[in-house]
Amino acid sequence: MLGFLIFNRTGRCLFINAHGEQLLGIAKPKLKELFTATDRPPFRSFNVDLLKHDGFYQDVMVQKADGGFVANVGVKRVNVSGVHAVLIMLQDVTLQKKLQREISAKQNEIKAAFEELLKQNQQLKELDLAKDRFIALTSHELRTPLAAIYASAEILKMKLYDTPEQMTEFIEMIYEQGHHLQELVNDILDFAKIQAGKMDFFVGQYDLIPFVDAIMNHYVGMAEANNVKLECQKPSAPLPCYFDDVRLRQVLSNIINNAIKYNRQGGSVKIHFESSADMVKVFVEDSGKGIPADQFDKVFNEFETVGNMSQHHKGTGLGMPISRKLTEAMGGKLLLKSTVGVGSTFWVEVPAQKVLEESFYQKRPDASADFAA
Ligand code: ADP
Numbered sequence: 001m002l003g004f005l006i007f008n009r010t011g012r013c014l015f016i017n018a019h020g021e022q023l024l025g026i027a028k029p030k031l032k033e034l035f036t037a038t039d040r041p042p043f044r045s046f047n048v049d050l051l052k053h054d055g056f057y058q059d060v061m062v063q064k065a066d067g068g069f070v071a072n073v074g075v076k077r078v079n080v081s082g083v084h085a086v087l088i089m090l091q092d093v094t095l096q097k098k099l100q101r102e103i104s105a106k107q108n109e110i111k112a113a114f115e116e117l118l119k120q121n122q123q124l125k126e127l128d129l130a131k132d133r134f135i136a137l138t139s140h141e142l143r144t145p146l147a148a149i150y151a152s153a154e155i156l157k158m159k160l161y162d163t164p165e166q167m168t169e170f171i172e173m174i175y176e177q178g179h180h181l182q183e184l185v186n187d188i189l190d191f192a193k194i195q196a197g198k199m200d201f202f203v204g205q206y207d208l209i210p211f212v213d214a215i216m217n218h219y220v221g222m223a224e225a226n227n228v229k230l231e232c233q234k235p236s237a238p239l240p241c242y243f244d245d246v247r248l249r250q251v252l253s254n255i256i257n258n259a260i261k262y263n264r265q266g267g268s269v270k271i272h273f274e275s276s277a278d279m280v281k282v283f284v285e286d287s288g289k290g291i292p293a294d295q296f297d298k299v300f301n302e303f304e305t306v307g308n309m310s311q312h313h314k315g316t317g318l319g320m321p322i323s324r325k326l327t328e329a330m331g332g333k334l335l336l337k338s339t340v341g342v343g344s345t346f347w348v349e350v351p352a353q354k355v356l357e358e359s360f361y362q363k364r365p366d367a368s369a370d371f372a373a
Contacts, residue, residue, distance in 0.1 A: 005088045014085060023092055069094045138188060145177035187318040194325045202364035206245060207238040208280050215252050219260060228263045233272040241280040241350040243330050251323040255346045259286035283347040290340040300324045331355040
């Protein structure tokens with residue numbers, strides 16, 4: 001519906017139709033009252049001067065006592081019975097404008113979602129390529145120890161050794177490479193299981209202190225052999241928290257093992273704890289050569305680390321990626337800070353409360369109750 005108004009040259013209203021009155025809420029408005037000169041972006045205010053421009057047609061802000069509205073205004077000079085006058089037509093387009101704004105906001109949302117989808121698609125493509133690379137590299141790493149085992153076994157079978165010592169060397173080679181192969185296969189299977197979301201967790205409440213102490217004791221011999229001092233600062237009060245004992249043992253063993261393995265002669269590994277209402281934390285601080293900050297991601301990235309397997313100290317390079325995934329699956333975190341030349345600290349945060357789906361808090365069928373709280 002259109003509002004019609006006719007003004008004479010002095011700005012007096014000669015005519016206003018019913019819809020015009022309804023729109024403006026004034027019976028016979030003066031031109032001055034109707035439109036103010038204040039600009040309210042994004043709409044220009046309707047200035048009296050604009051009446052000089054015959055054929056004016058645009059959206060303007062119309063002022064009213066209760067705040068105003070957006071109108072689509074058209075101005076036309078007319079001649080009524082020899083009297084020069086100005087005809088103004090207006091239509092309330094506030095709702096239209098609001099809808100337009102909403103449509104444009106929705107369009108922006110759709111655009112952003114589409115861009116996100118494109119990004120995710122690209123990431124999936126990259127992941128797919130990385131997986132291919134992972135499979136190729138892993139197959140290579142599996143073949144190497146297998147070839148060594150096969151060659152050594154063949155030498156033994158054909159008695160191609162000269163001395164009993166040589167024979168023992170080949171047997172040891174089979175044993176070592178067999179062990180390495182077993183670790184590799186276990187790691188790859190674990191990794192695949194977590195990736196596929198097929199790993200079962202049996203989370204219970206345990207005191208973290210005796211749990212860590214027992215793992216640490218397991219590494220006393222290795223630390224001595226590497227000339228590394230192993231220490232633990234134990235708080236006096238227990239630190240109950242929720243975790244899967246088998247899986248967290250795997251994670252902490254890996255961290256402590258690395259802290260000794262990548263340490264220096266005469267170095268140290270210090271373990272300490274911290275706790276808050278939500279999390280219990282165990283820190284493993286070593287005095288090794290440290291890891292540059294730009295390499296942190298690589299430590300936890302299965303694809304990167306496998307690519308550099310030759311640099312691993314008889315490890316598979318999957319230990320850390322698996323450890324991080326296991327910790328996160330249990331509602332915790334595995335983090336790292338390090339200073340090159342000083343050492344690294346890996347720490348695990350374990351939830352102090354139940355934060356996982358109820359299905360995680362099941363009893364292991366053959367659970368050992370060694371550390372049950
Ligand atoms: P690996 O079997 O090679 O030890 P991990 O997944 O356990 O594999 O660790 C990945 C890599 O992170 C290691 O090869 C090593 O380069 C680095 N790293 C892990 N722990 C430490 C540490 N405490 N100090 C220095 N480097 C470490």
